[in-house]
Amino acid sequence: MNDQSPQKPNWGLTPEELATHKTIFAPDLLEGQRFLITGGSKGMGKAMAFLCARLGAKVMICGRREELLQETQSQAKELIGADIRYRAMSVRDEDQVDALLDETFEEFDGLDTLVNNAGGQYPQNAIDFTRKGWKSVLDLNLNAPWWLMQGAAQRWRDRGAPGHVVSNVAHVERGMPQAAHTCAARAGVIYLSRTVATEWGPLGIRVNCVAPGAIATEGLSDYPPEATQRFNNVNPMFRMGDSWDVAEGVVYLSAPSGDFITGEVLTIDGGMRMWGTVWPAGVPEKFQTY
Numbered sequence: 001m002n003d004q005s006p007q008k009p010n011w012g013l014t015p016e017e018l019a020t021h022k023t024i025f026a027p028d029l030l031e032g033q034r035f036l037i038t039g040g041s042k043g044m045g046k047a048m049a050f051l052c053a054r055l056g057a058k059v060m061i062c063g064r065r066e067e068l069l070q071e072t073q074s075q076a077k078e079l080i081g082a083d084i085r086y087r088a089m090s091v092r093d094e095d096q097v098d099a100l101l102d103e104t105f106e107e108f109d110g111l112d113t114l115v116n117n118a119g120g121q122y123p124q125n126a127i128d129f130t131r132k133g134w135k136s137v138l139d140l141n142l143n144a145p146w147w148l149m150q151g152a153a154q155r156w157r158d159r160g161a162p163g164h165v166v167s168n169v170a171h172v173e174r175g176m177p178q179a180a181h182t183c184a185a186r187a188g189v190i191y192l193s194r195t196v197a198t199e200w201g202p203l204g205i206r207v208n209c210v211a212p213g214a215i216a217t218e219g220l221s222d223y224p225p226e227a228t229q230r231f232n233n234v235n236p237m238f239r240m241g242d243s244w245d246v247a248e249g250v251v252y253l254s255a256p257s258g259d260f261i262t263g264e265v266l267t268i269d270g271g272m273r274m275w276g277t278v279w280p281a282g283v284p285e286k287f288q289t290y
């Protein structure tokens with residue numbers, strides 16, 4: 001288990017850990033499979049990229065910062081001998097999304113699984129949201145995954161090929177105080193996924209989600225230490241998960257193990273959906289009841 005101290009400068013699993021972490025899956029499970037993973041240059045997306053590549057898949061990742069993508073590519077080459085492809089872009093830009101899909105389908109002569117993983121938000125009480133901030137979070141966490149899943153589905157339909165979409169969301173059933181924008185966006189993705197899982201079922205396209213609880217990734221270092229310290233206490237297991245927990249969930253849904261699973265949300269949260277609230281901007285006094 002990795003050190004989850006908030007003082008640690010780099011959260012999450014190291015590249016060496018991603019290269020050697022034990023996995024329950026057979027080494028050739030994804031041989032010949034093609035994955036596009038958005039936000040694959042750090043955190044959970046990077047773990048997914050390493051795991052899929054280790055299991056034999058061809059992998060394309062994207063992110064905004066080329067240096068992180070390049071670093072991930074060379075680490076994968078050096079540590080696991082994999083040739084991970086990348087494109088620097090923002091999923092918030094519709095034209096760049098189309099270009100990413102075109103490049104991936106061309107490069108790999110098709111695609112088997114799209115992983116909508118890129119996302120994020122900032123903590124704030126909803127009453128104070130600016131319209132600009134609301135639109136930014138909705139663009140990143142609802143519109144972008146939609147452009148990507150619709151674009152992939154159109155390409156699969158036109159080629160007469162099956163496909164799979166898995167979107168990384170969050171558990172939303174009890175709301176997400178101080179993150180209502182992302183909660184609304186993720187709820188949108190879940191219900192879009194459940195709807196198109198039916199519409200696209202006859203095309204051979206499955207559509208699923210994974211819903212992580214608090215997962216120790218580099219992304220959490222964006223939050224203040226008071227909040228991240230509390231992230232260890234937001235579920236009845238009193239610890240965070242790691243990026244491997246989520247990567248293995250994504251592979252389970254994408255491999256033949258998931259062949260008959262669609263419209264599902266796989267929650268990987270240590271029980272947080274039943275007990276525990278994050279309060280990423282700090283617990284308000286009225287709620288400090290125990």
Ligand SMILES: CCCCCCCCC/C=C/C(=O)SCCNC(=O)CCNC(=O)[C@H](O)C(C)(C)COP(=O)(O)OP(=O)(O)OC[C@H]1O[C@@H](n2cnc3c(N)ncnc32)[C@H](O)[C@@H]1OP(=O)(O)O
Nearest residue numbers: 120121122123130132133136137140179219220222278280
């Ligand atoms: C929460 C988890 C619970 C989660 C509860 C569950 C536990 C899970 C924890 C989840 C962890 C993670 O997701 S880990 C990943 C964490 N990392 C991230 O989220 C990084 C990605 N996030 C982002 O890029 C930003 O949040 C996002 C707003 C989407 C994009 O930022 P940009 O600066 O590119 O966006 P722009 O389009 O320029 O708009 C910026 C506007 O957004 C608003 N804005 C941006 N940051 C703001 C801030 N800190 N406080 C107030 N307002 C802010 C302002 O109005 C800004 O306008 P101006 O004032 O005019 O600039």
Ligand SMILES: NC(=O)C1=CN([C@@H]2O[C@H](COP(=O)(O)OP(=O)(O)OC[C@H]3O[C@@H](n4cnc5c(N)ncnc54)[C@H](OP(=O)(O)O)[C@@H]3O)[C@@H](O)[C@H]2O)C=CC1
Nearest residue numbers: 039041042043044063064065090091119120214215217219
């Ligand atoms: N960590 C947690 O506890 C939880 C996280 N989540 C969600 O899971 C997903 C992964 O989280 P996590 O691994 O922690 O996040 P990280 O912040 O560690 O990684 C996010 C990845 O997404 C990329 N990214 C961010 N914005 C964009 C963009 N506009 N276009 C393209 N790529 C982008 C980042 O690269 P770059 O910045 O260079 O673009 C990076 O590769 C996110 O959607 C997150 O909100 C959900 C529940 C809990």
